[in-house]
Amino acid sequence: MIPRVLSIAGTDPTGGAGVQADLKSIAAQGGYGMAVVTALVAQNTRGVRAVHRPPDDFLRAQLDAVGDDVVVDAVKVGMLADADLVRTVHDWLAAHRPPVVVVDPVMVATSGDRLLDAEAVDALRELVRGVADLVTPNVPELAVLAGGPPATDWAGVLAQAREVAAGLGVRVLAKGGHLVDDPVVRDALVDPDGTVVETVGARVETPHTHGTGCSLSSAVATLRCARGSWPDAVAEATRWLRESVAAADDLHVGTGRGPVSHFAGLWARGGTETPPAxxxxxxxxxxxxxxxxxxxxxxxxxxxxxxxxxxxxxxxxxxxxxxxxxxxxxxxxxxxxxxxxxxxxxxxxxxxxxxxxxxxxxxxxxxxxxxxxxxxxxxxxxxxxxxxxxxxxxxxxxxxxxxxxxxxxxxxxxxxxxxxxxxxxxxxxxxxxxxxxxxxxxxxxxxxxxxxxxxxxxxxxxxxxxxxxxxxxxxxxxxxxxxxxxxxxxxx
Missing domain, CATH: 1.20.910.10 (Heme oxygenase-like)
Structure with a gap:
């Protein structure tokens, strides 16, 4: 069966991140994507200009509209602007209990600025502890969840991932993409019991990595439904993302940090021509x-x-x-x-x-x-x-x-x-x-x-x-x- 995957996240009008990236990622893995918008974001490849937050009751109405009609196989949670939005999403997930919940904790901007206040971070921790199966922080976000400074090497990343996994009772996908001095990109799936499954891939030299966190988390959620195994889902998702990042330079979208090419592999292997009847x-x-x-x-x-x-x-x-x-x-x-x-x-x-x-x-x-x-x-x-x-x-x-x-x-x-x-x-x-x-x-x-x-x-x-x-x-x-x-x- 085709996985039915719901993205709960903000928007990106240029299509590189947020629900737009999630929907592309879900489709690239063979899933059917749906989206509930948590924030309307005025942004492009050069940065965020403004954020419009919908009322809590409207967010809940969107979630209920999906849940009342569609069987949801997996949920990916992305940008949640404040504690009230986090609690609204948490309550809905607790009521519906989708089989797979992946949380991409959007808490730190590319500039290093914190996007969530302390109350929202605490609410997000409770959401992760209560309903998440997997959390996919980058290095700065992992540090926020662990309550410490960002790690500067892979050993430090793994230590924080083990701490978060054990403390919150959730699997952690630790990502080493921010460790730019490492010639390879390391990722690790860390279980609450301390089990670690690492993957290593070549580092792709490109500035165009906008939306990689959104894209990876939604891909993993979809693949977990299709493959039934977290290690298999993570391994395939990281292979796909590496291929998509490698093709990012070909897109020529925007003048800043551009998006990845979500369908590059599909276009290369299958083309875009619809077969005739x-x-x-x-x-x-x-x-x-x-x-x-x-x-x-x-x-x-x-x-x-x-x-x-x-x-x-x-x-x-x-x-x-x-x-x-x-x-x-x-x-x-x-x-x-x-x-x-x-x-x-x-x-x-x-x-x-x-x-x-x-x-x-x-x-x-x-x-x-x-x-x-x-x-x-x-x-x-x-x-x-x-x-x-x-x-x-x-x-x-x-x-x-x-x-x-x-x-x-x-x-x-x-x-x-x-x-x-x-x-x-x-x-x-x-x-x-x-x-x-x-x-x-x-x-x-x-x-x-x-x-x-x-x-x-x-x-x-x-x-x-x-x-x-x-x-x-x-x-x-x-x-x-x-x-x-x-x-x-x-x-x-």
């Missing part, structure tokens, strides 16, 4: 090949096949070549079955291979003596088409292979269905027209189109482009294949 892909391929298919319709061979006036020598030449083609086509279908990702797709392509050998070759055997069915010398059109299919098999891409195979279904069904009305009694090629104009073949073709379209929709863009090219090439091979027999007959 399956039908959208195949219909696009079909439209693209319309000129080639029109050329097939205009071929003298196809017209004469439809009205029954086709010279029998040309038809027999076609049947001989097609028998050889179907033998290789069946092998390519078997390869598609072997590489198919699901049992249903395996079964479909295997059945199609059997049909190519049994049903269609039986049809061809009705026009040529069975003993002569495979006696034809492969012509250039046949050889080129088969080489195209075998190349698709050899490259090992199931997606490209089935795209190359699809026109042998779709073009034949298209031609057969439109020629079928001419299959009157006494038509010399009525059996051919009825085979490819038959509703059963239309249903098989529709399933092939659906499966190939779904494979294309799942594929990476570069694979989808190779599929398109393979499909278009096969349609052109179909045109040449239909053109060859009459050409051969007229030259003999």
């Amino acid at each position: 399956a039908a959208e892909v195949t219909e696009g391929w079909w439209r693209e090949t319309a000129p080639v298919r029109a050329a097939i319709d205009a071929l003298p061979f196809v017209r004469a096949l439809g009205d029954g006036s086709l010279d029998r020598r040309a038809f027999d030449d076609y049947v001989g070549q097609d028998a050889l083609y179907l033998r290789e086509f069946a092998r390519a279908l078997a390869a598609a079955s072997a590489t198919a990702p699901t049992a249903a797709e395996q079964a479909f392509w295997a059945a199609a291979a059997e049909g190519a050998v049994a049903t269609e070759l039986q049809l061809h055997g009705g026009f040529l003596p069975p003993a002569e069915l495979f006696d034809a010398t492969p012509g250039p059109a046949l050889t080129a088409y088969v080489d195209h299919l075998l190349a698709a098999v050899a490259r090992g891409s199931h997606e490209v292979l089935v795209a190359a195979l699809l026109p042998c279904f779709w073009v034949y069904e298209d031609v057969g269905s439109r020629l079928l009305p001419q299959a009157h009694d006494g038509h010399p090629y009525a059996a051919w027209l009825r085979t490819y104009g038959d509703q059963a073949f239309a249903a098989t073709t529709a399933e092939a189109v659906r499966l190939v379209g779904e494979a294309a929709a799942r594929a990476r863009p570069e694979v989808r482009e190779r599929m398109r090219a393979a499909f278009a090439a096969s349609v052109e091979h179909e045109r040449r294949f239909f053109a060859a027999p009459l050409g051969a007959a007229t030259t003999t």
Whole structure:
């Protein structure tokens, strides 16, 4: 299930911190983010200009509006401007008891100034003691919770984290990002019993770290729901944040200390292009090949096949070549079955291979003596088409292979269905027209189109482009294949 995560924090109009950063972080971890605003903050990348604090009853109304309607899997608590707001949030959390509560104690500004008075700090300690599962202070905030001066080395950070964890009965995520003399960034998950799980990562040299505390805490809250383990959640969240900080310079947001790039990894690995729907892909391929298919319709061979006036020598030449083609086509279908990702797709392509050998070759055997069915010398059109299919098999891409195979279904069904009305009694090629104009073949073709379209929709863009090219090439091979027999007959 997708984690439903509530951020209770202030705002940042430039999107780098507060609830805006939380919502991005939650989404980046695969969660559904919600936000209750504790303060409207007029700030940008250069600093805070003004803060508007909502009334306590309005804050509680926001919280109740969420809690009365939505099952909340995790809560991240950020900026709480004073003791009354802290108590309002504490009371609501105590009443609702969300499964996961992570508190990012926003108490010290980047300048070093204290943001909360002593009463608010005491109220925040009680909130952490009463309802929090994890608290995520930076070095100055950890010092406030511990009641001492900020630590100057990692050993001092760990000592204060153990003190806070034991004193408040809460896990502490101690963060070493402020220890700028350390060439690496150290983080540690410290349990109340003193257990410590450390993670170490490379320090990213960038000034653009605005909102890292907000982002990390909301990421951990989301990942704890998804992974079920605090150490796993912290390890993944710190990896993600390091990647996001490393890409911060690319954002060019503001002229001060800019935000991290929350979705950098997702953009790099998945891109921002929405995959097309399956039908959208195949219909696009079909439209693209319309000129080639029109050329097939205009071929003298196809017209004469439809009205029954086709010279029998040309038809027999076609049947001989097609028998050889179907033998290789069946092998390519078997390869598609072997590489198919699901049992249903395996079964479909295997059945199609059997049909190519049994049903269609039986049809061809009705026009040529069975003993002569495979006696034809492969012509250039046949050889080129088969080489195209075998190349698709050899490259090992199931997606490209089935795209190359699809026109042998779709073009034949298209031609057969439109020629079928001419299959009157006494038509010399009525059996051919009825085979490819038959509703059963239309249903098989529709399933092939659906499966190939779904494979294309799942594929990476570069694979989808190779599929398109393979499909278009096969349609052109179909045109040449239909053109060859009459050409051969007229030259003999």
